[in-house]
Amino acid sequence: MSAALALRLRAVNAAPERPERAYVLYWMTASRRVRWSHALDRAVERARALGRPLVILEALRAGYPHASDRLHRFVLDGMADTAARLEGGPVRYHAYVEPAPGAGKGLLAALAARACLVVTDDWPCFFLPRMLAAAARQVDVRLEAVDGNGLLPLRAADRTFTTARSLRAFLQKVLPAHLAAGPRPDPLARAGLAGPASLPAEVLRRWPAASAALLRGEPTALAALPIDHAVPPAPMRGGWAEAERRLARFVAGPLGRYAVDRDAPGVEGTSRLSPYLHFGHTSAHRVLDAVARAEGWTPARLAGPKGGAREGWWGVSPSAEAFLDQLVTWRELAFNTCARRPDDYDRYDALPAWARETLEAHAGDPRPHLYDLDALEGARTHDPLWNAAQRQLLREGWFHGYLRMLWGKKLLEWSPHPRDALARMAALMDRWSLDGRDPNSYAGYAWVLGRYDRAWPSRPVFGKVRSMSSARTAAKVDVTGYLARYGPA
Ligand SMILES: Cc1cc2nc3c(=O)[nH]c(=O)nc-3n(C[C@H](O)[C@H](O)[C@H](O)COP(=O)(O)OP(=O)(O)OC[C@H]3O[C@@H](n4cnc5c(N)ncnc54)[C@H](O)[C@@H]3O)c2cc1C
Secondary structure, eight states, rough: HHHHHHHHHSSOOOOOTTTTTTTEEEESSSOOSSSOOHHHHHHHHHHHHTTEHHHHHEEEOSTTTTTHHHHHHHHHHHHHHHHHHHHTSSSEOOOOEETTTTEEEHHHHHHHEEEEEEEOOOOTTTTTHHHHHHHHOOSSSOOOOOOOOSSOGGGGGOSOOHHHHHHHHHHHHHHHHHHHTOOOSSSTTOOOOOOOOOOOOHHHHHHHOHHHHHHOOOOHHTTTTTSSSTOOOOOOOEEEEEEEHHHHHHHHHHHGGGHHHHTTTTTTOOOOOOHHTOOOOOHHHHHHHHHHHHHHHGGGGGGOOTTOSSSSSSSSSSHHHHHHHHIIIHHHHHHHHHHHOOTTTTTTSSSSSHHHHHHHTTTOOOOSSSHHHHHHHOOOSSSSHHHHHHHHHHSSSOOOHHHOOOOHHHHHHHHHHHHHHHHHHHHHHHOOOOOOTSHHHHHHHHHHHHTTOOOOOOBTTTTTOOOOHHHHHHSOOOOOHHHHSSSSS
């Protein structure tokens, strides 16, 4: 195993590898793709070394928090892509969709009972760490988790970074050494794998493969599942192929104006790749690769340590520089927090002391507008710009990044206590947003409440936490078209 992979890989249990068994099992839980994946690289490497076929299990639970037609359809699109990619090849792909909460219990252990080892993804938040710990108790064979989350292996960071600048300074020193160790673009091409493996009939009977109708996301198939049907599928389709289309469109157009357009809600100036990154339908390595090709960039163009300064490190155009700072610095800051604070990354009490103190000092300030969750969810506030942002979230399962900041700041202003604001951000985003339940989600909510930021001149309600207002936003960026587009239905 290479030193680079060793940093990304950990054994989750103490059971041994069992080379005499039938296949290597890759349990795909976060990097839901068969390209640019460290975990798949590892599974292929072991399958080849052991001379065994590879089986991929991708499951979709019915009982996880916020399971809905929207989230299911997006994940199913990805499963359909993967099934199409693997059809007719040596890798056996088992896509399983739970018909009822808990029905999938036992499937992993049943498949693992015939596996030489199980490789899976290491993802630092939501219910996945708990699910992984439970799996480690259920399988009788070595279970390895591979961190394929970002350009920097999570364990390469020596501390919890509290600002983007401090992480950027660290990245400027250490990232170049990791860039050469990316995953393979197509680990299954000419992999020389044996197979396909056959799966036991009793396993297939009890946990049958997802039907073609489900993989197509047909409304009747979704309607039969015990998930939240009040959250309908979003217009955005999921899957690797759709992520590739969006990425190609972005680098060919909006990337060139990203530094100018990214804050303009009326313009499609950002990549809209966050749902694909969240579900692992694309990866940060793949996105960097596409940007690098568009810019004719190689790591030799990196400027060397700049003390965390944002401009001029990557050695690309200012727009690509601004984009990579979001994709790498800000995204990996969020992963760093989740990985290093597994018990409280999403808690109010984990906010920086200065932020909690100032928010508490202003918790009793008069709040001219207070809304309950129902009014907020239904976009029924006095503020047309906030309502428009909320409507975009409800309709499209995604909304504009600049408006997310305003949206969160207003929730702080309109909630009885900052704790309620945090709970409401999570309740609304986790339910409606394709990219919710992600390290970036918790980072975004915490940023609203002061994390990663500095103290500002004190104001009512916010204290020294940065405030934002719809009027100032409307003066800064043109929101006319946006308001028209996301007006009341
Ligand atoms: C209150 C609030 C809630 C948020 N909730 C989420 C969420 O649930 N899921 C989510 O992925 N992001 C969240 N963000 C961060 C950011 O707004 C989105 O990642 C971004 O708007 C997604 O759009 P895009 O893919 O077009 O981004 P682009 O501008 O094209 O950026 C490319 C990628 O960089 C990353 N990125 C961009 N901005 C940030 C940021 N501020 N912090 C961390 N990573 C970033 C994302 O992975 C994004 O897909 C939130 C921000 C705030 C203030």
